[in-house]
Amino acid sequence: MSIKGKAYIAGIFEHPTRHAPDKSTAQLHAEVARGALADAGLSKADIDGYFCAGDAPGGVMAMADYLGLKVRHFDSTDTGGCSYIVHLGHAAEAITAGKCSIALITLAGKPRTGVMPPRATGAEADFEAAYGATTHNVYGMCAMRHMHEFGTTSEQLAWIKVAASHHAQYNPHAMLPDVVTVEDVLNSPMISDPLHRMDCCVVTDGGGALIVTSETIARGLKKPLVRMIGHGEALKGPRGGKNLDLTYSAGVWSGPRAFEEAGVTPKDIKYASIYDSFTITVLMQLEDLGFCRKGEGGKFVADGNLISGVGKLPFNTDGGGLCSNHPVNRGGMTKIIEAVRQLRGEAHPKVQVPNCDLAIAHGTGGLLGIRHAASTCILERA
Amino acid sequence: MDSAVKYPTPQGNPETAKFWQQTVEGKLLIKRCTACGEVHYFPRSICPFCFSDRTVWEESSGEGEIYSFSLMRKSASGPYAIGYVTLKEGPSLLTNFVDCDLQRLRIGQKVKVVFKTTDGAPLPFFTPV
Numbered sequence: 001m002s003i004k005g006k007a008y009i010a011g012i013f014e015h016p017t018r019h020a021p022d023k024s025t026a027q028l029h030a031e032v033a034r035g036a037l038a039d040a041g042l043s044k045a046d047i048d049g050y051f052c053a054g055d056a057p058g059g060v061m062a063m064a065d066y067l068g069l070k071v072r073h074f075d076s077t078d079t080g081g082c083s084y085i086v087h088l089g090h091a092a093e094a095i096t097a098g099k100c101s102i103a104l105i106t107l108a109g110k111p112r113t114g115v116m117p118p119r120a121t122g123a124e125a126d127f128e129a130a131y132g133a134t135t136h137n138v139y140g141m142c143a144m145r146h147m148h149e150f151g152t153t154s155e156q157l158a159w160i161k162v163a164a165s166h167h168a169q170y171n172p173h174a175m176l177p178d179v180v181t182v183e184d185v186l187n188s189p190m191i192s193d194p195l196h197r198m199d200c201c202v203v204t205d206g207g208g209a210l211i212v213t214s215e216t217i218a219r220g221l222k223k224p225l226v227r228m229i230g231h232g233e234a235l236k237g238p239r240g241g242k243n244l245d246l247t248y249s250a251g252v253w254s255g256p257r258a259f260e261e262a263g264v265t266p267k268d269i270k271y272a273s274i275y276d277s278f279t280i281t282v283l284m285q286l287e288d289l290g291f292c293r294k295g296e297g298g299k300f301v302a303d304g305n306l307i308s309g310v311g312k313l314p315f316n317t318d319g320g321g322l323c324s325n326h327p328v329n330r331g332g333m334t335k336i337i338e339a340v341r342q343l344r345g346e347a348h349p350k351v352q353v354p355n356c357d358l359a360i361a362h363g364t365g366g367l368l369g370i371r372h373a374a375s376t377c378i379l380e381r382a
Numbered sequence: 383m384d385s386a387v388k389y390p391t392p393q394g395n396p397e398t399a400k401f402w403q404q405t406v407e408g409k410l411l412i413k414r415c416t417a418c419g420e421v422h423y424f425p426r427s428i429c430p431f432c433f434s435d436r437t438v439w440e441e442s443s444g445e446g447e448i449y450s451f452s453l454m455r456k457s458a459s460g461p462y463a464i465g466y467v468t469l470k471e472g473p474s475l476l477t478n479f480v481d482c483d484l485q486r487l488r489i490g491q492k493v494k495v496v497f498k499t500t501d502g503a504p505l506p507f508f509t510p511v
Contacts, residue, residue, distance in 0.1 A: 138452075145449070193455075195452075238476075240423065242431070
């Protein structure tokens with residue numbers, strides 16, 4: 001059974017805030033849920049499926065109770081930043097199977113205001129916890145190895161930030177709306193070699209939500225129709241330390257699964273939302289998804305190739321996590337939202353891709369250089 | 383991280399107790415599966431490759447080379463370098479590089495294990511040979 005064409009994204013909402021010291025995290029979840037319902041033209045009573053991840057205070061039971069939801073299907077899969085792309089696939093499966101008909105997915109939190117809860121650990125804790133793995137240095141290890149094997153340069157990585165900044169200048173909510181140059185990136189302080197400050201995404205409070213539903217219901221609503229035609233998910237970790245290879249991610253498995261289900265190839269994609277926790281994240285994902293060959297990501301992203309209206313593959317036209325928003329340090333939700341905006345023709349006119357009928361939203365979660373998940377979604381204008 | 387850093391005490395469990403008993407002796411243990419022959423790290427009772435329960439402890443040479451690393455420039459305890467070492471015996475493991483000039487680390491560099499004290503069992507780290 002395939003989910004191809006069975007689920008529609010009928011409502012989207014990205015919280016405009018980037019700093020919310022005066023709100024609770026649960027409140028932010030409720031605000032984004034209201035926003036997505038309003039966008040879809042539905043009410044809370046219509047929701048019969050709910051999806052949330054580790055950012056939801058108290059988990060799915062507490063969150064559904066707080067929101068006053070009465071659902072017959074739920075899922076609290078947590079795979080870090082890509083949880084919401086995973087949820088999208090699981091919601092499509094549930095809708096296809098008749099387990100629910102209108103699903104709500106929420107993300108919200110306040111890492112800019114407060115401290116993030118510690119990451120959950122498993123059997124590896126005693127063998128890894130002492131070594132100070134943060135996001136910066138773990139993604140730094142990936143970049144270092146990629147440079148070693150393929151000659152990728154800091155200048156090439158910088159182009160990813162430059163492209164994001166070109167898009168962010170048109171986003172009134174972007175945390176960093178200024179256009180930057182390759183030199184600006186290279187001159188920003190080194191955080192964890194070889195990643196500079198401008199190779200890193202922003203830290204923001206906020207959130208986002210989605211309403212996913214069936215074709216029948218979506219066709220009765222007002223928004224332009226956007227449907228899912230392919231989805232994939234995968235996990236990768238050191239698995240005992242054999243043949244360690246930090247130059248590729250679980251996207252090498254989630255991507256082909258999604259493309260195969262959709263019956264399209266990377267060449268067909270008009271717009272790409274690619275998780276940009278760091279510049280290296282984008283570069284590796286583009287290779288892993290097949291937009292270019294492994295090792296050639298540096299050349300692919302250089303010279304503005306990711307800038308809308310300039311290059312061949314417009315990416316993250318909202319400014320992405322690098323410049324606009326990275327709520328709760330989890331970038332998957334905003335990746336889906338900007339892809340839907342592009343397919344609806346609702347992106348900012350300066351970055352809207354002409355005749356955008358096919359898009360990809362892809363993300364990773366966890367720590368790319370240790371253990372992580374990847375999820376890929378192919379979306380089509382119906 | 384320098385020697386003034388207080389490292390977390392390994393909690394241990396029945397599956398890994400032997401590993402931590404041996405770090406006290408300055409030994410780095412890995413697990414070998416006698417069914418498929420593969421070695422792995424961190425240690426499991428059941429082989430993550432063939433799922434056999436015929437795994438045995440083996441002492442590693444403690445020698446290997448740097449697979450990758452990243453120097454974190456700022457932290458509460460000062461700059462430190464995280465990285466992966468690929469042991470001579472095969473498996474790669476996550477660690478920090480210590481007792482050296484962190485600016486001169488490079489991929490492929492030969493390193494060996496050193497142990498740092500905690501309030502419990504010592505923890506393995508690596509330093510250039």
